[in-house]
Each structure stands twice: as structure tokens, then as C-alpha cells.
Amino acid sequence: MKSILKSYRFTLILLGSIILGGIIGLIFGPKAQVIQPLGDLFLNLLFMMIVPLVFFSISSAIGNMSGMKRLGKIIGSIFIVFMLTALVAAILAIAGTSIINPLKDTDIPAIEKLMIESGEISEPSEEITFLGQLVQTFTVTDFSLILSKGNMLQLIVFSVLFGVATALAGEKGKPIASLLSSGSAVFMKMVGIIMYYAPIGLGAYFASIIGQLGPQLLEGYARTFVLYLILTIIYYFGFFTLYAFISGGKTAVKIFWKNAITPSVSAIATCSSAACIPINLAAVRKMGVPNDIAETIVPLGANTHKDGSVIGGVIKIVFLFALFGKDMTNISSIISILAVSFLVGAVMGAIPGGGMIGEMLILSIYGFPPEVLPIIAVISTIIDAPATLLNSTGNTACAMLVARLVEGKNWIKKAITKNELEVS
Numbered sequence: 009m010k011s012i013l014k015s016y017r018f019t020l021i022l023l024g025s026i027i028l029g030g031i032i033g034l035i036f037g038p039k040a041q042v043i044q045p046l047g048d049l050f051l052n053l054l055f056m057m058i059v060p061l062v063f064f065s066i067s068s069a070i071g072n073m074s075g076m077k078r079l080g081k082i083i084g085s086i087f088i089v090f091m092l093t094a095l096v097a098a099i100l101a102i103a104g105t106s107i108i109n110p111l112k113d114t115d116i117p118a119i120e121k122l123m124i125e126s127g128e129i130s131e132p133s134e135e136i137t138f139l140g141q142l143v144q145t146f147t148v149t150d151f152s153l154i155l156s157k158g159n160m161l162q163l164i165v166f167s168v169l170f171g172v173a174t175a176l177a178g179e180k181g182k183p184i185a186s187l188l189s190s191g192s193a194v195f196m197k198m199v200g201i202i203m204y205y206a207p208i209g210l211g212a213y214f215a216s217i218i219g220q221l222g223p224q225l226l227e228g229y230a231r232t233f234v235l236y237l238i239l240t241i242i243y244y245f246g247f248f249t250l251y252a253f254i255s256g257g258k259t260a261v262k263i264f265w266k267n268a269i270t271p272s273v274s275a276i277a278t279c280s281s282a283a284c285i286p287i288n289l290a291a292v293r294k295m296g297v298p299n300d301i302a303e304t305i306v307p308l309g310a311n312t313h314k315d316g317s318v319i320g321g322v323i324k325i326v327f328l329f330a331l332f333g334k335d336m337t338n339i340s341s342i343i344s345i346l347a348v349s350f351l352v353g354a355v356m357g358a359i360p361g362g363g364m365i366g367e368m369l370i371l372s373i374y375g376f377p378p379e380v381l382p383i384i385a386v387i388s389t390i391i392d393a394p395a396t397l398l399n400s401t402g403n404t405a406c407a408m409l410v411a412r413l414v415e416g417k418n419w420i421k422k423a424i425t426k427n428e429l430e431v432s
Contacts, residue, residue, distance in 0.1 A: 018203075022389050025211035030226060033218025040219030043212040050209020051381055053202045058368050059155055061195040063167045068188035069311060070171025071181065082304050085413035089406045090313045094353055096247060097315035097398075098346045101322035104239045110232040110323065111330040159372075164351065213382040232323060233390050239319055240394040244272075248405045255408035256420035260295075263420070267294045268404055275400035276393055281310040284400040292407040296423025301411055309403035314353040316398030320391050321352030321366060324384040328376055331383070348373055 033040045148154060148162045174181040174188065218226070252264035274287045285306055292302045325345050329336045336342070351373075352366035367384050370376070388395075411419050 021207050022210065025207035026214050026386055026389060029211035029214035030218045032215040033220075036215075037219050040215040044216040045212075047209050047213025047216060047382065050202075050205055050213070051378060053205070053209075054199075054368065055378065057195060057199055057202065059163060060191070061199060062163055063170075064188055064191035064195055065311075066164060066167035067171040067174065068185070068192040069308070070168060071174030071185040071188050081414055082301055082410070085410045086305050086308065086406075088413070089409045090309070091350075093247075093251070093315055093402065093406060093409075094313070094318050094350045095346065097243060097318040097353075098322055098349045100239060100243060100247075101319040101349070102326075102342065102345065104235055104319075105323060105326040108231065108235045108238075109330065110235060110327050111228045210382050210385055214386065217382060228327070229386060229390060232327065232387055236320065236323060236391045236394060240316070240398060243315065243319070243398055244401070248402070251405040251409055255405075255412040256417075259424075260408060260420050263295050264405065264408060267291045268401060271404055272397060272401045275397045279392055279396050281314065281396060281400045281403075285310050288400060288404055292404050295404065295408060296420055297407045297411045298415065301414060302407060305407045305410055306403055309406060310400070313403060313406065314395075314399040315402045316391075316395035317366060318349045318353035319398065320387065320395050321349035321370065322346075323391075324352075324367065324387050325349065325370055325374070327384060327387065328370070328374070328380065331380070332376065334374075 032043075146162060146165050148159055153159055154163050154166055171188070174184050177184070248264070248268070249261055252261045256263075268291065271284060271288050271291045274284050275281070288306045288310075289302055292306060293299065322345055325348060326336060328334075329341075334341070336345070348370060352369055367381055367388065368378075370384065371378055371381060411423075415422070
């Protein structure tokens with residue numbers, strides 16, 4: 009019990025501060041804006057970190073891949089599995105939000121009016137062609153523009169290219185790869201330091217938001233939590249079973265569920281994908297996954313594959329779309345939600361509180377005002393435990409799928425035979 013409380017201490021403190029902020033907002037109304045500068049300080053500290061953190065974390069992850077065994081086939085298989093499972097998670101989330109709207113019966117026009125009056129909704133910009141929008145989405149005209157949080161997707165493209173070039177440089181690129189790893193560790197530590205201030209910053213900002221927008225958002229959060237729990241149950245029991253079956257039939261399903269309980273309990277208890285890496289490694293080895301595949305997919309998945317965060321990303325985007333009156337029914341909007349939710353799942357940190365990076369990415373890509381960051385930060389806090397369950401345990405199911413692609417359709421039989429020989 010003490011270990012569980014220790015693992016959830018930060019989340020509980022954060023929840024407590026948000027609840028306290030909501031109570032202050034309900035009691036004092038618009039007067040609660042007086043403490044908003046405390047929230048502004050927290051947001052500005054995070055915004056200072058976002059550009060170097062995203063660059064170092066993405067470039068480091070890619071630039072240090074050159075030493076992996078059977079790199080080409082394993083990484084290719086991992087990429088396919090991660091992409092497809094993230095796509096399935098995103099589609100499930102979109103289907104869920106179409107059935108259960110988080111902001112149903114909320115007075116959206118009244119909220120929009122308050123936001124317009126506060127200057128948080130700007131006039132629509134001049135429309136440009138699709139190809140022009142594509143160019144602006146992925147590139148900038150000058151390197152200096154990369155150093156802006158407003159060009160996050162462009163920064164990600166640059167970081168990926170830089171990481172690939174570092175890996176391809178071989179021996180000459182190793183000093184840069186080492187520098188990137190050190191930079192990533194340092195900036196993650198800086199974010200960890202800033203997160204100590206999160207309870208005060210988010211609590212103050214949430215008080216201001218509730219004071220301005222009223223208690224209607226609170227009902228939306230409750231509905232969001234229920235929706236996420238339903239999607240978690242469907243994905244955990246339904247799709248994890250499906251992934252195991254695809255990897256090796258009924259035998260693989262039995263092996264998966266025989267060994268998945270410990271990683272699942274550990275994920276809920278620690279609320280950290282990174283902390284579960286050793287436990288997941290042991291579990292996938294017991295499932296018969298070869299060591300080189302296990303040692304590649306589990307650490308990589310802890311940082312770049314988070315189906316729970318993808319589902320959360322969709323819900324956050326839909327939440328903001330509803331709040332700002334944006335159209336979610338056309339094909340382009342659905343495709344953009346799928347793409348952005350996948351990116352959110354990829355850039356989320358593997359530590360508690362790391363989700364703030366993905367949330368800032370959502371604001372940057374869609375042009376939402378940074379002042380609404382606390383609105384979706386609350387969603388991250390309330391779904392933290394079930395999201396970690398899907399993020400962490402999902403990597404064990406994906407490890408079986410990758411083993412199927414790399415080792416062939418009889419991989420599970422070979423693994424069982426090998427285990428029997430070792431026992432005898």
C-alpha cells in the first residue's frame with residue numbers, strides 16, 4: 009500500500025491542487041483571475057523547455073539506433089506494428105467520442121463568448137491552398153523559425169532528419185549521438201524540476217478557468233473519465249487478445265495472458281512506462297520473444313509507443329474542438345486528429361507528468377491559445393493510471409507481433425520447444 013501511495017503521490021497532489029483550484033474558481037468566480045499569474049509562470053517555464061526537449065529526445069532516440077542487432081528487419085517490423093496499433097487506438101477513440109461527446113449539453117456558445125471577450129479566440133487567418141498548407145506544416149523558410157514552439161511539427165521533421173543523419177554517419181556520428189543522449193537526459197531532468205511547481209501553477213490556472221467558464225467543464229471531465237475507462241477496457245481485453253491471436257493463434261493468447269498480469273499491475277502501481285521496462289522485459293522473454301527483439305522494442309516502446317496516450321490525445325483534441333466550435337465531421341479533420349494523436353503518443357515522456365509535451369504539441373499544431381493548456385492538462389491527470397496500463401502493457405503485445413514478423417509464423421512453437429529443452 010505504501011509503495012502504491014508513493015508511486016501515485018505526485019498524481020494525487022496534482023489532483024488535489026486541481027480540485028482546490030476548481031473550488032476556488034466556483035467560490036470566487038471571475039475574481040479568481042487574480043492568481044492567474046502563478047499559472048502563467050508555470051506555462052512559461054514549460055514553453056522555455058519545449059523546443060530543446062523535443063529536439064534532443066527525438067534526435068537522440070533515432071541517432072542511437074545504429075548498434076542494434078538485426079537493425080533493419082527489427083526496426084522495420086517495430087515501425088509497422090507501432091503505426092498500425094496506434095492507428096487502431098486512434099480509430100477506437102474517435103468512434104468512442106462520436107458516441108459519447110465529452111461536452112454534451114454544455115453551453116458551448118457561452119464559453120466561446122467568454123473566450124472571444126478574453127482574446128483567446130482570434131480571427132480566422134487567410135485561407136491557403138492544400139499544397140501550400142502542406143509546405144507550411146512540415147517546413148519553415150529559415151532555421152531560426154525552428155526555434156519557436158509555434159512550429160512544433162517542423163521541429164519534429166528536423167529532429168528526425170538530424171537523428172537519421174547521425175545514425176547513418178556511423179563512427180563519426182557517435183560523439184553527436186552521445187551529446188544528444190546527454191542533452192535529452194538533462195532537459196528531461198529540467199522538466200522534472202519544473203514539475204515540482206506544477207501543483208501550484210495548474211491549481212492557480214484551473215481556478216482562473218473555472219472562475220471564468222463556470223462549472224460546466226467539471227461535468228465534461230467526469231464524462232471524459234468514464235469514456236476513457238470504457239475505451240481502456242475494450243482495448244485492454246479485446247485488442248490485446250486480438251494482437252496476441254494474430255501473433256500466434258490460441259496458444260499465443262494463453263501465453264500472453266499468463267504473463268501479462270504482472271506488467272499490468274506494475275503499470276497501474278507505478279504509473280510510469282519507464283519504471284516498468286525491466287518488468288516488461290522479463291515478461292516478453294517468458295512469452296518466448298527473442299532477446300534482441302525484446303531488448304529493442306520494450307525500451308523503444310516506453311518512449312515512442314503509447315496507445316493509451318494516443319486515445320487520450322484524440323479525446324483532448326475532440327474536447328478542444330468542441331470547446332472552440334471547430335468542425336470534427338469532415339474527412340480532413342478526422343485525418344488530422346489521427347495524425348496528431350499519433351504524434352502525441354510518440355512524444356509523450358515515459359515519466360509521470362511528461363504528457364505536458366504532447367499537450368503543447370496539440371496547441372501548437374491547431375493554433376489553440378496556450379492559455380487553454382490547463383484545460384487538457386486536467387484530462388492527462390485523471391486518465392493517468394489507465395493510460396499507463398495501455399501504454400506499458402501494450403508493448404508486450406506488440407513484442408509478440410514483432411516476433412511474428414521477424415521470426416515467422418512458427419515462432420511461438422520454436423519458443424515453446426526451446427523452453428522445454430532448457431527445462432529438461
